Amino acid sequence: MLRYTLKRLTSLVVSLLVASLVIFLVVEVAPGDPASYMLGINAQPETVAALRAELGLDVPKYQRYLAWVGGMLTGDFGTSYTYRTPVAQMIADRLWVSLPLALMALTLSTCIAFPAGIYAAARRGQAGDVAVMGATQLGVAVPNFWFAMLLVLLFAINLGWFSAGGFPGWDNPLQALKSLTLPAIALALPQAAILTRVMRSSLLDILGEDFMRTARAKGLSRRQALWRHALRNALIPVLTIIGLQFSFLLAGAIIIEQVFFLPGLGRLIFQSITQRDLIVVESVVMLLVFAVIVVNFIVDLAYAAVDPRLRQRV
Amino acid sequence: MSRSLTLGAALTAVFVGAALLSFLWTPGDVQAMDIAGRLQPPNGDNLLGTDHFGRDILSMLMVGARTSIAVALVAVGIGMGAGVPLGLAAAARKGGWLDEIIMRGNDLIFAFPSLVIAILITAVFGPSAVNAIIAIGIFNIPVFARLTRGAALSLWTRDFILAARVAGKSATRISVEHILPNTANLLIVQGTIQFSLGILAEAGLSYVGLGAQPPTPSWGRMLADAQTMVALAPHVAVIPGLAIVLMVLGLNLMGDGLRDWLDPRLKEIRT
Secondary structure, eight states, X not given: OHHHHHHHHHHHHHHHHHHHHHHHHHHHXXXXXXXXXXXXXXXXXXXXXXXXXXXTOSSOHHHHHHHHHHHHHTTOOOBOTTTOSBHHHHHHHHHHHHHHHHHHHHHHHHHHHHHHHHHHHHTTTSHHHHHHHHHHHHHHHSOHHHHHHHHIIIIIIISOSSOSSOOOOTTSHHHHHHHHHHHHHHHHHHHHHHHHHXXXXXXXXXXXXXXXXXXXXXXXOHHHHIIIIIHHHHHHHHHHHHHHHHHHHHHHHHHHHHHHTOOSHHHHHXXXXXXXXXXXXXXXHHXXXXXXXXXXXXXXXXXXXXXXXXXXXX | OOHHHHHHHHHHHHHHHHHHHHHHOOSSOTTOOOGGGXXXXXXSSSTTOBOTTOOBHHHHHHHHHHHHHHHHHHHHHHHHHHHHHHHHHHHHTTTSHHHHHHHHHHHHHHHSOHHHHHHHHHHHXXXXXXXXXXHHHHHHHHHHHHHHHHHHHHHHTSHHHHHHHHTTOOHHHHIIIIIHHHHHHHHHHHHHHHHHHHHHHHHHHHHTTOSSOTTSXXXXXXXXXXXXXXXXXXXXXXXXXXXXXXXXXXXXHHHHHHHHXXXXXXXXXXX
16 A cells, blocks of 8 residues: 555656646746736836846746746745735635535535436436436536526526625625525536436446345345445445546636636636736646646545555556 | 437537538528617527627527537547547557556646636637637547557457467557557547537637637627626527537437447446
């Protein structure tokens, strides 16, 4: 297990390093100099040069890369070109919207997918199964931002139960949760459809195993065998997908945040891209990639801890 | 042929047909504005109504289908064009340095949240249909590379490959002449699925303004334009969205149906 952990850890570090390099290069080749963008087209060349020096843009690229990576290791993400505030602070503020949103969506999608998947698997080939599978086909085909618009049309405009967008802040937690509800539903639906399919097929695989026949032969009812033996074994692939979905939801919220005018990480990326606030763009993207890579790493380790066979396959 | 294959193929054919037809004829002019007749609900003159500039929505959908299909198709082409050779090469030298590099590179691309990177690429290099294609296409490469490698690895252990090696064929020739044709079914099915994901991705990108630019109609931007009109005229938001859903649904059903049809053994395993 130690060897496996070390090997995975090395590949984690290498992935993060390569990712940071790719992000830095992509953002750096972007046309448009932040300093001249901030000062407008009438700025004097000397002023631009002075601002470039102030922002630290005049040093060679590799030094800026090293400074950026080194800073992130110590929790210092640099200072936003546009707002002159620490990037770490800006990200932290936005995370208070994006993270609860992703968690709400993940909870919702899990709460829908578990019962639906179990129900469909237990009634394989029957009307209930066909209905659930049909619904999931529809679920994966619906673009979440369009579904979000329909939710707004129905629940905000016609029924007036929710506000159509915006975020009141966490001073009033109930209001805040309420404003995240429609976005969370919109995000959760396609994910729930995928998770339901995984849950169903994973359960079906297990139901065909010999030990399930043994369980039935021992005298357990179908229901008992399902709950006591099948479910536990079927959870492994389901957990991977849940792990993947969390990072996906964090990043995938970008478009939904646009629909509901939520001040999350997605809005921050768009804003900083249009303002050429390169350091913010780099840091937010790096943070999202970091989240994906680390979640995958944790899922891998958790597996290997549960199932020793997986340690062989590195 | 199963019901899902028939239904899926029919839905897909309708949209592809509409896109092709739009080159020759559309019910209205997609660039002609008619402010007096704006936001009309579906009626005799405009079968699917008009948008906030009074343009005919059916015509815009037809031309928009062209954009969606072109973007998704080329993105699948990029994914297959680069991914399949990489997968074949990795399988031919399993465990070698090339295999290692290709698979690690794949893992890395998978680690990037695709939407974020697509947004980054289109934002950095300027929003356009071409950049959207590249952004979506890049993420198709590891999908096809991994699929091809997996399928090819199991083929390499088969007797007919051994026969080809005994006959003195090189690894490259075996890959092209024997491995590739035997992975074609899988690639077609995966291609259909990636195609539908491409349609969704294109819609998302053009919804946030990073896809095809005006005046080229695109489904995603029709939805973005509709967002502020949703209370006044729900049909401008509902109709383009339905088009996306039906097209994606059609492709997914076709993919499922093709898989069962091309490889009946899978069906027995699955049900």
